[in-house]
Amino acid sequence: MNIPFSGQIINMCAALLLLIAFAMLSQRRILSLINLFALQGLILAVSTSVVAYSSHQVHLYYSAALTLLLKAVALPLILHRLIRKLNVKWDVETLFNIPTTMLAGLALVVFAFNLAAPISQMAGTITKSTLGIAMASVLLSFLMMITRSKAVPQVVGFLAMENGLFFAATSATYGMPMVVELGIALDVLVGMLILGIFFFQIRTAFDSLDLEHMEKLKED
Amino acid sequence: MFASFGVLPMDVILGVVVFWLALGTAGLVLQNSRFITRIIFPLGALGSLVLAGAALAGLNEVSTAILPLGLPDLPFHLRMDALSAFFLLLLGSASIGISLFSAGYFHGMPKSALGPLCLEYHIFLAGMALVFLADDAYLFMVAWESMALSSYFLVTTDHDHPEVRRAGFLYLLIAHVGAIAILMCFGVMHGGHGGHGGYTFDAMRHGQLPAFWASVTFFLALFGFGAKAGILPLHAWLPEAHPAAPSPVSAMMSGIMLKTAIYGILRVTFDLLDVQLWWWGVFALALGLLTALFGVIFAAVQSDMKRLLAFSSIENIGFILTGIGLTIIFHDSHKEALAALALTATLYHALNHAFMKGLLFLGTGSILHATGERHLGKLGGLIRRMPELALLMLVGALALAGLPPLNGFVSEWLLLQAFLLSPGLPQPYVNMLVPIAAAALALAAALAGYVMVKFYGVIFLGQPRDSSLAEVHDAGLWERIGMLCMAVGCIALGVFPSFVILHLDFVTEMLVHHSLSASAAKTGWLLLTPIEAERASYGPLVLLLIIVGGSLLTAFAVKKFYHGRVRRGPAWDCGFPAQTARMQDTAEGFGQPIRQIFEWYMGVVRQVPAPFDRHPHFHSETHDLLWNIFYAPAKRMNDAAGKLMGKLQHGRIHIYLLYSFVTLLALLAFVR
Amino acid sequence: MSYPSLLLQLAQNALVLLIAPLLLGWTSQCRAWMQNRSGAGVLQPYRNLNKLFHKDAVLAVNASALFRATPYILLACMWLAAALVPVLATGLPLSPAVDVIALVGIFALARVFISLAAMDIGTAFGSLGARREMLVGFLAEPALLMVLFTASTISGSTSLITIVETLAHKPFVLYPSMVFAAVAFIMVMLAENARIPVDNPATHLELTMIHEAMVLEYSARHLALVEWAGALKLLAYTTICIALFVPWGIAETGNWGALPLAVAALALKLAGAGAGLALLETLSAKMRIFRVPEFMGTAFLLAVLGLLTHFLLETAA
Numbered sequence A: 001m002n003i004p005f006s007g008q009i010i011n012m013c014a015a016l017l018l019l020i021a022f023a024m025l026s027q028r029r030i031l032s033l034i035n036l037f038a039l040q041g042l043i044l045a046v047s048t049s050v051v052a053y054s055s056h057q058v059h060l061y062y063s064a065a066l067t068l069l070l071k072a073v074a075l076p077l078i079l080h081r082l083i084r085k086l087n088v089k090w091d092v093e094t095l096f097n098i099p100t101t102m103l104a105g106l107a108l109v110v111f112a113f114n115l116a117a118p119i120s121q122m123a124g125t126i127t128k129s130t131l132g133i134a135m136a137s138v139l140l141s142f143l144m145m146i147t148r149s150k151a152v153p154q155v156v157g158f159l160a161m162e163n164g165l166f167f168a169a170t171s172a173t174y175g176m177p178m179v180v181e182l183g184i185a186l187d188v189l190v191g192m193l194i195l196g197i198f199f200f201q202i203r204t205a206f207d208s209l210d211l212e213h214m215e216k217l218k219e220d
Numbered sequence B: 001m002f003a004s005f006g007v008l009p010m011d012v013i014l015g016v017v018v019f020w021l022a023l024g025t026a027g028l029v030l031q032n033s034r035f036i037t038r039i040i041f042p043l044g045a046l047g048s049l050v051l052a053g054a055a056l057a058g059l060n061e062v063s064t065a066i067l068p069l070g071l072p073d074l075p076f077h078l079r080m081d082a083l084s085a086f087f088l089l090l091l092g093s094a095s096i097g098i099s100l101f102s103a104g105y106f107h108g109m110p111k112s113a114l115g116p117l118c119l120e121y122h123i124f125l126a127g128m129a130l131v132f133l134a135d136d137a138y139l140f141m142v143a144w145e146s147m148a149l150s151s152y153f154l155v156t157t158d159h160d161h162p163e164v165r166r167a168g169f170l171y172l173l174i175a176h177v178g179a180i181a182i183l184m185c186f187g188v189m190h191g192g193h194g195g196h197g198g199y200t201f202d203a204m205r206h207g208q209l210p211a212f213w214a215s216v217t218f219f220l221a222l223f224g225f226g227a228k229a230g231i232l233p234l235h236a237w238l239p240e241a242h243p244a245a246p247s248p249v250s251a252m253m254s255g256i257m258l259k260t261a262i263y264g265i266l267r268v269t270f271d272l273l274d275v276q277l278w279w280w281g282v283f284a285l286a287l288g289l290l291t292a293l294f295g296v297i298f299a300a301v302q303s304d305m306k307r308l309l310a311f312s313s314i315e316n317i318g319f320i321l322t323g324i325g326l327t328i329i330f331h332d333s334h335k336e337a338l339a340a341l342a343l344t345a346t347l348y349h350a351l352n353h354a355f356m357k358g359l360l361f362l363g364t365g366s367i368l369h370a371t372g373e374r375h376l377g378k379l380g381g382l383i384r385r386m387p388e389l390a391l392l393m394l395v396g397a398l399a400l401a402g403l404p405p406l407n408g409f410v411s412e413w414l415l416l417q418a419f420l421l422s423p424g425l426p427q428p429y430v431n432m433l434v435p436i437a438a439a440a441l442a443l444a445a446a447l448a449g450y451v452m453v454k455f456y457g458v459i460f461l462g463q464p465r466d467s468s469l470a471e472v473h474d475a476g477l478w479e480r481i482g483m484l485c486m487a488v489g490c491i492a493l494g495v496f497p498s499f500v501i502l503h504l505d506f507v508t509e510m511l512v513h514h515s516l517s518a519s520a521a522k523t524g525w526l527l528l529t530p531i532e533a534e535r536a537s538y539g540p541l542v543l544l545l546i547i548v549g550g551s552l553l554t555a556f557a558v559k560k561f562y563h564g565r566v567r568r569g570p571a572w573d574c575g576f577p578a579q580t581a582r583m584q585d586t587a588e589g590f591g592q593p594i595r596q597i598f599e600w601y602m603g604v605v606r607q608v609p610a611p612f613d614r615h616p617h618f619h620s621e622t623h624d625l626l627w628n629i630f631y632a633p634a635k636r637m638n639d640a641a642g643k644l645m646g647k648l649q650h651g652r653i654h655i656y657l658l659y660s661f662v663t664l665l666a667l668l669a670f671v672r
Numbered sequence C: 001m002s003y004p005s006l007l008l009q010l011a012q013n014a015l016v017l018l019i020a021p022l023l024l025g026w027t028s029q030c031r032a033w034m035q036n037r038s039g040a041g042v043l044q045p046y047r048n049l050n051k052l053f054h055k056d057a058v059l060a061v062n063a064s065a066l067f068r069a070t071p072y073i074l075l076a077c078m079w080l081a082a083a084l085v086p087v088l089a090t091g092l093p094l095s096p097a098v099d100v101i102a103l104v105g106i107f108a109l110a111r112v113f114i115s116l117a118a119m120d121i122g123t124a125f126g127s128l129g130a131r132r133e134m135l136v137g138f139l140a141e142p143a144l145l146m147v148l149f150t151a152s153t154i155s156g157s158t159s160l161i162t163i164v165e166t167l168a169h170k171p172f173v174l175y176p177s178m179v180f181a182a183v184a185f186i187m188v189m190l191a192e193n194a195r196i197p198v199d200n201p202a203t204h205l206e207l208t209m210i211h212e213a214m215v216l217e218y219s220a221r222h223l224a225l226v227e228w229a230g231a232l233k234l235l236a237y238t239t240i241c242i243a244l245f246v247p248w249g250i251a252e253t254g255n256w257g258a259l260p261l262a263v264a265a266l267a268l269k270l271a272g273a274g275a276g277l278a279l280l281e282t283l284s285a286k287m288r289i290f291r292v293p294e295f296m297g298t299a300f301l302l303a304v305l306g307l308l309t310h311f312l313l314e315t316a317a
Helices: A005-026 A030-055 A058-086 A098-122 A130-147 A151-173 A178-206 A211-217 B009-030 B033-057 B082-105 B111-133 B137-158 B162-192 B201-206 B211-229 B238-244 B247-272 B278-300 B305-332 B336-371 B387-400 B407-420 B428-460 B467-471 B477-495 B497-512 B517-522 B540-561 B587-597 B625-646 B653-671 C003-034 C044-054 C065-084 C100-120 C124-155 C160-169 C176-192 C220-245 C256-283 C289-314
Strands: B063-071 B074-080 B566-569 B603-607 B619-623 C057-060
Touching: A005 A030, A005 A098, A005 A130, A005 A151, A005 C176, A005 C289, A030 A058, A030 A151, A058 A151, A058 A178, A098 A130, A098 B428, A098 C289, A130 A151, A130 C289, A151 A178, B009 B033, B009 B063, B009 B074, B009 B111, B033 B082, B033 B111, B063 B137, B074 B082, B074 B111, B074 B137, B074 B201, B082 B111, B082 B247, B082 B336, B082 B477, B082 B497, B111 B137, B111 B247, B137 B162, B137 B201, B137 B238, B137 B247, B162 B201, B162 B211, B162 B238, B162 B247, B201 B247, B211 B247, B211 B278, B211 B305, B238 B247, B238 B305, B247 B305, B247 B336, B247 B497, B278 B305, B278 B428, B278 B587, B305 B336, B305 B407, B305 B428, B305 B497, B336 B387, B336 B407, B336 B477, B336 B497, B387 B407, B387 B428, B387 B477, B387 C065, B407 B428, B407 B477, B407 C100, B407 C124, B428 B587, B428 C100, B428 C124, B428 C289, B477 B497, B477 B540, B540 C065, B540 C100, B540 C220, B587 B619, B587 C124, B587 C289, B619 B625, C003 C044, C003 C065, C003 C220, C003 C256, C044 C220, C057 C065, C057 C220, C065 C100, C065 C220, C100 C124, C100 C160, C100 C220, C124 C160, C124 C176, C124 C220, C124 C289, C160 C220, C176 C220, C176 C256, C176 C289, C220 C256
Parallel strands: B566 C057
Antiparallel strands: B063 B074, B603 B619
């Protein structure tokens, strides 16, 4: 195996991202979920700056800084504030038991890697094998959204999914053009704010953030 | 050894077969119970010993013979090669102990029942030997059916009980569905060589089947032999038939007869078919793992000691099938050394299972004799009344739990090594499934430990759960000798794996054209090194000596530096005053965590008392979901078909004659 | 097998036997400090053992030979396990006889024996403890095996010696799969050594105990041996952890000059591991027994994921 050291660090980051995705899947507490999300942002920033360093792409430094600021600091702070205001520190109710969810996650990882295998073969970057992991973390975040019944974990899942996509972009293609990245960052921020407002609305309407209440909206 | 006398090993084996048949007949004719148990069964064991010796001598040669028996123009073809010889060795060596045990176990049975039993028992042995020797489809099926029928009669020895009759019927039914599949499998192969040379295996060996028909053959064989082995979902007869049969028969069926099915799968896949496709291996691997997990999970929730062992047999057959699957995958990927390793693990486990499961089933026989009780809820504390049996059974339980330095661990170790060395398979999906498969295997192996602690702990340890257990006696001398043979087998197979592998090499050389001996010989007999010494090595004898030596050294040192004073007092148990036997875990209680964790995969029926119930009653039952999925619909369909056929039935003789007449006309028109 | 390596093996055997209680004492002491207690001192386990050895053994009236033999077997198993792990140098002559799979087998052997002994007297707590121990064990054992498999596939060998040589003495490579393996291993280690959050080594609260419930009937020298075996087990796990995840500093075969450094590195690493364990125990709370299968299942799946990651990420090149 002759992967340069920076490649190894990126592989390590990829593995950590996957680990965090699984930790999120098995986490019962909202607070820890948000902390994990912040950690995910931090690792993303590290891996992006390593990619920037090894490929000499200056704009990636900016996006690493942006990631750090937005995903490791700003969004977790907003989420923390949100759950303090909404007073929803309770445990997350999962719809399935956790080992079963993780077993499904394991299957997803195998699936994601097979999906990514042909693309990785074509990609010439030093980090080609991480594409599968990026894809897997997107799918795992999706799975997390499916298996949670409360609103806040679902939003965290959504944000984690975006993290996975971002990682896929940096690892496979050395990132997107700066404009696109800025746009996405802004989108996420705005989306977060809108969702925050929604939370309050949902709670005033249903007295709970349990999304099972939304089923009442269905017409019979 | 035999060649020096001018006798071929195969002749000796045929002689033993004839000897067994003669013993059986003598038992039936003489009807003298003392003579049967004291002379005939020990003589049968002697036959087994000779058979094992001859098979050992015949491992490295191929001999064939044609017997002018059978139908006109259809003589019996016999052939003994390494594969046959290995399984004959298994049969011979494992049945020594069982026959000796039977000499004690069947003593005191009524004469009228003992005569037929003696005949069936020896026909069963002879039938299995002939299955391994057969070299044509005709003799194979004859031997297979005589084995199936004699074992059916043995299972239904206690036919006064309706559940025994039901178990026997289920066994016979599934055995025959399997036999049909085997017949069809031979039929397909017969077509493969254009029908020349007839039904002999030799002709099939030279046939060329296209991939599609080869796959059909393989799956027919897997189905047909799987029905005998108890592979999912054809396992349903096993947990019914094993508890119903007398214990030596259970030991024989579980330890040896299931291996005839393994022999069949190996014979068809690697010898008779000229291609092996890797996806067969994936299928067998997945099926084997499912079978193993299913078996062990259900074993953990059983309350009947023989049913528990029967489910554990399903688990072990799953292990063996996993090994076969892995062998096929490696073989098709041209990794011959790995294929040899996986095949060695498979064969080794088959041999081990014969000894350890045989030992445990024999032990249940002694317990049954002493206490008359099969239900774990009524046993307990037997180690104090039956210390020698308890020691022998401890060997079997530890071996079955897959613990070093006993034999169950060796084959598991080899199989895990095969898994570990698998990276680099050409199929990416398979490559990814390997770690998951290894994990499932490890889980099943660990659960086996749970099952064995439950089995041994509930039967032998704790306080007696029934007052009648206070005056039980230890097993008889013959029974103990029989079990001692099996226990010695377990220990020897565990401690001297290098010797065993040396002999298994003839089989792997024959089936996958590679053997392990070259690498194993380099490091000497003390260490087992299947691939290279740097990759993996295991020295069970060293391990055993260190553990025994360490224990003794510690005991000695403690006595020397401190003291060895002991007082006896009542049990402490956190100071709770009254200690009754009902306070211990029951068998159900011990299985409760497993039931809780795997509730999704089994049908659990619970009856929980209400909070204010004056006479609370708790009841919980575990059902096999597969029964509902596969068997219940089949039964319903069968019933419906039966109703339909019932319409043809009028009870008047001339209507039936009319049916025959119409059939005759149709046939004549068809063959015109 | 040369004399120096034989000497090394004997030295290691003596060393692990002697320092095992020290590690236990150090961990308890760290825990006490972190919880603002003064603690009993790092030598307390030795004093305990000495006291227990001096006492008269009291056996239940119906205790069988199995019950009396188990403490010795347990100690022999754990001693062997701890003596096999390369802690100072890799040239251990015993090591070829027992590879990592056999090591897991030895742990399983000890577990089965102590569970059987717990069921022997036939008390309510004994069988409860045995059942719970086996429940923890049947998930911890495959998880541990998977962790070791990850290291084995990386180094292409199941021998602990070769694993350590590959990880410590070859050019440095980051193995992402080892991250998963490390997390899973720590979870297994907590469970197998009866630590919080799975079990509490200091409790005799009836409904929550696992390990303590099993050894309730043991007293005096038998109890001392069981506790010593427990300390050896903790040491074995800690040294495996060191060997797999921070192997730097272990001397190579034949390199005797590196031994003093190896001793210093070992002392430092063990101190760190003990403090880390105490920190983990202080930060977490004991979980309900029904959560334990979930915890162990998570460890098992993480270990499998680690192995999978290795197959996917590290063998692709």
